[in-house]
Amino acid sequence: MNRAFLPFARPDIGEEEIAAVADAMRSGWLTTGPNASAFEKEFAEFLGGGRFAVAVNSATAGLHLAYEAIGVGPGDQVLVPTWTFTSTAEAVRYLGGDPVLVDVDPRTLCIDLADAARRVTERTVAVAPVHYAGLAVPDAALTAFAAAHGLKVVEDAAHAFPTLNEGTLVGAGRHAATVFSFYATKTMTTGEGGMIVTADEALAARMRTMRLHGINRDVFDRYSSSKPSWHYDVVAPGYKYNLTDTAAAMGRVQLRRAPEMMARRAAIADRFDAAFADLPVQRPPRAAEGSSHAWHIYNVRLTEDAPVGRDRFIELMAEAGVGTSVHFIPLHLHPYWRDTYRLAPDDFPVASAEFERSVSLPIFSAMSDADVEHVVGAVRGILG
Numbered sequence: 001m002n003r004a005f006l007p008f009a010r011p012d013i014g015e016e017e018i019a020a021v022a023d024a025m026r027s028g029w030l031t032t033g034p035n036a037s038a039f040e041k042e043f044a045e046f047l048g049g050g051r052f053a054v055a056v057n058s059a060t061a062g063l064h065l066a067y068e069a070i071g072v073g074p075g076d077q078v079l080v081p082t083w084t085f086t087s088t089a090e091a092v093r094y095l096g097g098d099p100v101l102v103d104v105d106p107r108t109l110c111i112d113l114a115d116a117a118r119r120v121t122e123r124t125v126a127v128a129p130v131h132y133a134g135l136a137v138p139d140a141a142l143t144a145f146a147a148a149h150g151l152k153v154v155e156d157a158a159h160a161f162p163t164l165n166e167g168t169l170v171g172a173g174r175h176a177a178t179v180f181s182f183y184a185t186k187t188m189t190t191g192e193g194g195m196i197v198t199a200d201e202a203l204a205a206r207m208r209t210m211r212l213h214g215i216n217r218d219v220f221d222r223y224s225s226s227k228p229s230w231h232y233d234v235v236a237p238g239y240k241y242n243l244t245d246t247a248a249a250m251g252r253v254q255l256r257r258a259p260e261m262m263a264r265r266a267a268i269a270d271r272f273d274a275a276f277a278d279l280p281v282q283r284p285p286r287a288a289e290g291s292s293h294a295w296h297i298y299n300v301r302l303t304e305d306a307p308v309g310r311d312r313f314i315e316l317m318a319e320a321g322v323g324t325s326v327h328f329i330p331l332h333l334h335p336y337w338r339d340t341y342r343l344a345p346d347d348f349p350v351a352s353a354e355f356e357r358s359v360s361l362p363i364f365s366a367m368s369d370a371d372v373e374h375v376v377g378a379v380r381g382i383l384g
């Protein structure tokens with residue numbers, strides 16, 4: 001069999017997205033404008049309304065703005081699972097705060113709230129749970145934990161669109177802020193981009209101001225309102241985190257297609273679960289009743305009786321024409337975090353052990369049935 005190499009991820013972009021971006025380019029308005037405003041409104045409506053959505057140029061920027069708006073400052077601590085991308089922690093450093101890494105639950109690889117409780121100090125101000133792979137940290141437990149310790153919650157929902165958490169969509173709950181990513185590999189994309197969602201109007205206003213240089217009127221407002229267009233006030237030293245209208249135009253189409261893309265990923269996960277049932281792998285956990293899985297990542301863990309280790313498995317998958325990845329190399333194993341906070345593998349026994357046997361298989365909505373069978377055949381050829 002001589003199939004083309006299947007990459008680990010490929011965005012699901014069709015003619016509708018291309019036409020929407022072309023229309024935006026022809027409209028004469030490229031930067032944040034009518035498409036970005038409409039995208040924010042439609043995103044908030046998707047989550048059920050009653051929310052403010054703030055479009056940004058990445059989830060990393062969104063995390064920075066959310067932490068800033070809730071008041072994270074020098075010396076403040078934010079609890080972050082070690083099993084995440086570096087953004088969740090680095091944005092705390094931007095503000096002079098200290099991320100406090102936390103070990104993960106062995107089943108879900110999401111933040112272990114019992115371990116988090118042990119790491120709370122009088123400097124801890126917030127917790128930033130990551131809904132790993134698209135399966136949410138159970139909300140009742142998360143809410144109770146935050147209340148017990150007086151912490152604000154900033155959800156890193158980069159994987160969790162759309163995800164139901166105990167009956168409520170992630171982003172439609174009561175937490176201070178929820179941050180989504182529209183990076184090219186995520187469940188919906190604008191190339192680069194993100195969205196912050198909050199129910200708190202003052203928080204939304206602060207994030208909108210800081211998103212654009214600390215200016216309290218955005219460019220689109222200035223050119224479309226009756227006040228003189230040359231006038232603006234700088235009220236804080238803000239950032240440059242606004243989303244372009246070309247990106248927002250793509251995002252509006254992706255948002256409409258999100259349920260269909262989600263259903264495709266769920267079907268792929270079902271096929272993988274069935275195909276790997278008799279293999280020496282631990283398959284990903286399933287959502288509990290009332291919750292759902294966005295299936296951004298399909299992570300398997302090789303068990304002791306697997307004929308090869310994780311690194312060799314990745315090489316053999318590549319030889320069989322399938323790209324894979326690892327989500328994540330835990331933060332405490334990266335030089336910056338390890339050396340800055342003097343962290344050792346033993347401080348995070350679950351994440352350190354699970355990392356050694358974890359691998360992510362391709363699961364994206366643009367995969368054909370033949371692509372899915374290509375992955376199944378490659379995995380079974382190595383482990384079967």
Ligand SMILES: *Cc1c(COP(=O)(O)O)cnc(C)c1O
Nearest residue numbers: 058059060085087158181182183
């Ligand atoms: C992708 C990702 C981010 C960063 O998203 P960007 O939009 O690329 O900034 C943050 N957290 C997690 C868990 C991610 O997977």
